[in-house]
Amino acid sequence: MATLKHINSKNADYGAAEQYLLFEHDEFTMKPVLDETGRLIPREDYRLSTLNCGGEDFAVACMRANLRYGKNQRREDVKSHHYIISFDPRDGPDNGLTVDRAQALGEKFCAEHFPGHQALVCTHPDGHNHSGNIHVHIVINSLRIEEVPFLPYMDRPADTKAGCKHRCTDAALRYFKSEVMEMCHREGLYQIDLLNGSKNRVTDREYWAQKKGQAALDKQNAPMIAGGITPRQTKFETNKEKLRQTIRKALATAASFDEFSSLLLREGVTVKESRGRLSYLTPDRTKPITARKLGDDFDRTAVLSVLEQNAARATEKAAAILEYPRHGNTKAPQTAPKQDGVQRLVDIEQKMAEGKGRGYERWATMHNLKQMAATLNVYQEYGFTSPEQLEAAVDTAYQEMRQTSGELKALETKLQGKKELQQQVLAYAKTKPTRDGLKAQKSEKARAAYRQANESDFIIAEAAARYFKAHGITKLPARKALQAEIEQLISEKDGLYNTYHEQKQRFKELQTVKRNIDQILRREEPHRRKEQSHER
Numbered sequence: 001m002a003t004l005k006h007i008n009s010k011n012a013d014y015g016a017a018e019q020y021l022l023f024e025h026d027e028f029t030m031k032p033v034l035d036e037t038g039r040l041i042p043r044e045d046y047r048l049s050t051l052n053c054g055g056e057d058f059a060v061a062c063m064r065a066n067l068r069y070g071k072n073q074r075r076e077d078v079k080s081h082h083y084i085i086s087f088d089p090r091d092g093p094d095n096g097l098t099v100d101r102a103q104a105l106g107e108k109f110c111a112e113h114f115p116g117h118q119a120l121v122c123t124h125p126d127g128h129n130h131s132g133n134i135h136v137h138i139v140i141n142s143l144r145i146e147e148v149p150f151l152p153y154m155d156r157p158a159d160t161k162a163g164c165k166h167r168c169t170d171a172a173l174r175y176f177k178s179e180v181m182e183m184c185h186r187e188g189l190y191q192i193d194l195l196n197g198s199k200n201r202v203t204d205r206e207y208w209a210q211k212k213g214q215a216a217l218d219k220q221n222a223p224m225i226a227g228g229i230t231p232r233q234t235k236f237e238t239n240k241e242k243l244r245q246t247i248r249k250a251l252a253t254a255a256s257f258d259e260f261s262s263l264l265l266r267e268g269v270t271v272k273e274s275r276g277r278l279s280y281l282t283p284d285r286t287k288p289i290t291a292r293k294l295g296d297d298f299d300r301t302a303v304l305s306v307l308e309q310n311a312a313r314a315t316e317k318a319a320a321i322l323e324y325p326r327h328g329n330t331k332a333p334q335t336a337p338k339q340d341g342v343q344r345l346v347d348i349e350q351k352m353a354e355g356k357g358r359g360y361e362r363w364a365t366m367h368n369l370k371q372m373a374a375t376l377n378v379y380q381e382y383g384f385t386s387p388e389q390l391e392a393a394v395d396t397a398y399q400e401m402r403q404t405s406g407e408l409k410a411l412e413t414k415l416q417g418k419k420e421l422q423q424q425v426l427a428y429a430k431t432k433p434t435r436d437g438l439k440a441q442k443s444e445k446a447r448a449a450y451r452q453a454n455e456s457d458f459i460i461a462e463a464a465a466r467y468f469k470a471h472g473i474t475k476l477p478a479r480k481a482l483q484a485e486i487e488q489l490i491s492e493k494d495g496l497y498n499t500y501h502e503q504k505q506r507f508k509e510l511q512t513v514k515r516n517i518d519q520i521l522r523r524e525e526p527h528r529r530k531e532q533s534h535e536r
Helices: 016-023 058-069 091-095 099-114 171-185 204-226 239-253 258-266 300-323 347-355 359-380 387-430 432-439 445-454 455-470 479-535
Strands: 005-011 047-051 080-086 116-125 134-142 270-274 277-281
Touching: 016 080, 016 116, 016 134, 047 099, 047 300, 058 116, 080 099, 080 359, 091 445, 099 134, 099 171, 099 239, 116 455, 171 479, 204 239, 239 258, 239 300, 258 270, 258 300, 277 300, 347 359, 347 432, 387 432, 387 455, 387 479, 432 445, 445 455
Parallel strands: none
Antiparallel strands: 005 080, 047 116, 080 134, 116 134, 270 277
């Protein structure tokens, strides 16, 4: 899934940002890595481009603009903003994401959401954790050099004017996250909901603490491993991660809040509730850790939900034991298999007729044997007892997928309509000073001259007014409320988007299983007829 990270910098050396993007840096110290001769080591693969720099170097263009407007001259001024869009490692093999495609997406994202800013866009094929996640760096000068239209995350007139600075507010960051989600949906990439928190909330500080702790532990264990001794601890865990595991362990068995608190207290953890929020105090701390800092799985709503499920499950289990004594080991049908997808069987006779050789025949025979076993395993995992039941499941999966697809299209249409309305509202709001200026004109001649001098603004305002009239809008919605509604629709779309892909994957798997079963049965049918004729 794509994630978005923001860092602001007060470093007046704009060249340092470019140096970080072009040359290897140590992931812990963030200092450049030098070779034997003391020279910087270039990164092996990257894409780099600049926007709004007028053909000049990014650092030079930024310094010229700062001097021209007299901005970013103080030590405490934020000189630049650094945004990082990291894509899911699976997007490369599964969805065809390449470094060039990611670079194009980054440039488009920068042009749409940071217009008027000098920018540096650079794409790397892998992260420091070597997971294969393609990621895009967008570094912008905090100063805006051109006047730009009102964008949804802007809330002050100065946010559109040249010579003013970019502000990454909480609302702006939420807007950028929603746009990253929309970009991934549009491009068919993996994505999660970035607007409603995460189950495990790991901050940058905790992430790097874990990385540094793991590096120190590996260094400490190296002599023991070299001597053939197995270390007692090989994985470093932060105190927060240990606390998460302790809470999850208690949640796995507790059926009430009192039992949950008691289990945690045995481990030395005190759970407290204040104003409807939970916090956890460990023995080594004097200040409790709030659930918000641990993740959504540990807040009051999530904890109570799990405890209710545990209590209901315990009640059902007790009732089942009393009502139905166990006779034999019967397995309930599962809703989804616990294994990888099944591939289609190869029609060996057809392929041989097309001219394939003996080597292909041997490979295809082994492939079919493996896929037959996998097909029958999935068939049993789903709990099917007949081909007719499998066919009914395929039809049901297809109908569910079509229904979700229809809901997704309807939601996309509604979202598109809200975004169009938002564009018109923002455009109309941008022309407000011009429209107010017309009212201040005393004579008809002055009003005509004023309209002619500001013709473009009045064209925009009249087009927006026609849009409002055509859609029956008599009262304009508040911009913040409209943006919140759009973000809610994007979150709903994200859930439907992921549900649709799961249903599509399940449908394809069931369809493959059905085709394989049909092929197996067709192959066995001649043998059965031959045996019957032999018996006669």
